[in-house]
Amino acid sequence: xxxxxxxxxxxxxxxxxxxxxxxxxxxxxxxxxxxxxxxxxxxxxxxxxxxxxxxxxxxxxxxxxxxxxxxxxxxxxxxxxxxxxxxxxxxxxxxxxxxxxxxxxxxxxxxxxxxxxxx
Amino acid sequence: xxxxxxxxxxxxxxxxxxxxxxxxxxxxxxxxxxxxxxxxxxxxxxxxxxxxxxxxxxxxxxxxxxxxxxxxxxxxxxxxxxxxxxxxxxxxxxxxxxxxxxxxxxxxxxxxxxxxxxx
DNA sequence: CCTTATTAGTTGTCATGTTAAGTATTATTG
DNA sequence: CAATAATACTTAACATGACAACTAATAAGG
Numbered sequence: 313x314x315x316x317x318x319x320x321x322x323x324x325x326x327x328x329x330x331x332x333x334x335x336x337x338x339x340x341x342x343x344x345x346x347x348x349x350x351x352x353x354x355x356x357x358x359x360x361x362x363x364x365x366x367x368x369x370x371x372x373x374x375x376x377x378x379x380x381x382x383x384x385x386x387x388x389x390x391x392x393x394x395x396x397x398x399x400x401x402x403x404x405x406x407x408x409x410x411x412x413x414x415x416x417x418x419x420x421x422x423x424x425x426x427x428x429x430x431x
Numbered sequence: 432x433x434x435x436x437x438x439x440x441x442x443x444x445x446x447x448x449x450x451x452x453x454x455x456x457x458x459x460x461x462x463x464x465x466x467x468x469x470x471x472x473x474x475x476x477x478x479x480x481x482x483x484x485x486x487x488x489x490x491x492x493x494x495x496x497x498x499x500x501x502x503x504x505x506x507x508x509x510x511x512x513x514x515x516x517x518x519x520x521x522x523x524x525x526x527x528x529x530x531x532x533x534x535x536x537x538x539x540x541x542x543x544x545x546x547x548x549x550x
Numbered sequence: 551c552c553t554t555a556t557t558a559g560t561t562g563t564c565a566t567g568t569t570a571a572g573t574a575t576t577a578t579t580g
Numbered sequence: 581c582a583a584t585a586a587t588a589c590t591t592a593a594c595a596t597g598a599c600a601a602c603t604a605a606t607a608a609g610g
Contacts, residue, residue, distance in 0.1 A: 326565070345588065357566055359590060364565090381575045381588045412550055417543060424540045431531055445595075464558065476596060478560055483595090500558045500605045556607070567596070578585070 316405055323398050325370075328353060328361050330402075333370065333387070337395045341386035343376065370394065435524055442517050447472060447480055448489070449521075452506070455490065456514045460505035462495065489513065 320330055331351040336342070339350070348358045362385060365371045370391035376382035387395070410418055439449055450470040455461070458469070467477045481504060484490045489510035495501035506514070529537055 328566075343588080354567070354569095355589065356568075356591080360566080379576070379588085383589070409550065413547055421540070421543045421547070424536060424543075428532055428540070431528065447596075462558080472596090473598070474559065475561080475598080479596080482560095498558085498606070502559070552610090554607100554609080557605080559603085559605105561602075562600085564599095565597085568594090570592085572591070573589085574587100575589100576585105576587070579583085580581105 316402075319398060319401055319405060323394055325394070326361075328357070329365055329370070332358075332361060332365065333391055333395055334399075336371065336385065336387045336391065337399070341384050343382045343384055345382075347385060365391070435521075438517060438520055438524065442513055444489075444513070445480075447476070448484055451477075451480060451484065452489065452510055452514055453518075453521075455504065455506045455510065456518070460503050462501045462503055464501075466504060484510070 316327075320327060323330070325333075328351065331353070332347060335347050335350045339346075344355065344358055344362065347353070347362075348355050351358070353361065362371060362373065366373060368390065369388050371385050372388045373383050373385050376384050435446075439446060442449070444452075447470065450472075451466060454466050454469045458465075463474065463477055463481065466472075466481075467474050470477070472480070481490060481492065485492060487509065488507050490504050491507045492502050492504050495503050
């Protein structure tokens with residue numbers, strides 16, 4: 313019954329990198345600004361994280377040809393492999409937490425946090 | 432209707448330092464471990480924060496005579512002055528948030544977060 | 551006692567959070 | 581079309597978060 317921390321330790325990556333991988337896995341290649349939004353990261357943090365991930369072969373980056381301000385990021389092979397290797401266990405852990413905490417309560421909690429954030 | 436960030440910017444200190452000041456203000460002189468618990472900080476972070484606050488004259492530290500492993504921290508004059516200057520406004524902001532979000536909902540939210548944390 | 555374990559802090563290292571400033575590219579406006 | 585603004589990042593600088601290793605002091609066990 314591994315926790316998320318253990319999963320990430322096993323995978324050898326940070327929570328942030330995992331979130332980035334998941335965003336890319338679910339939405340396909342995207343520009344960095346959108347990754348930042350979906351992964352709850354500021355652009356300066358994302359810049360560094362992506363540089364590291366690029367060196368590690370988890371992702372690749374290239375300029376958008378139609379708007380050369382943008383950089384499009386996509387999963388590289390090592391990134392896809394990581395996702396394949398751990399996504400099932402990750403889903404299991406999420407489901408477990410949801411079950412133990414209560415799906416309804418979890419939804420309520422997330423809604424409240426969003427409200428508080430808007431406030 | 433200034434937010435907390437503005438208050439802190441005005442006071443020229445970080446959220447963490449403000450939390451430390453409040454812990455000291457409410458509980459009087461205490462050892463660092465207890466400050467860390469109440470202010471939600473890890474000891475290494477607290478060590479550095481207190482060093483900075485000591486230089487700024489906000490707090491003072493001295494060894495506990497009965498147990499010389501412990502360091503007792505207390506508010507210094509500048510720290511008390513900061514508290515006096517901003518505690519009222521701080522309370523106002525808290526009350527405002529509580530009112531806008533709903534006292535009941537806020538309590539529920541905090542309880543849920545605690546539960547989730549225990550999980 | 552003496553060794554070992556525990557407690558309280560500190561220090562080091564590295565990643566991230568955060569704000570501000572800088573660069574390059576594209577869009578707008580007069 | 582030229583000057584200006586806006587967008588999409590990057591870089592820099594500093595504080596903080598997090599984990600590990602370390603020191604000093606006290607407590608526990610044999």
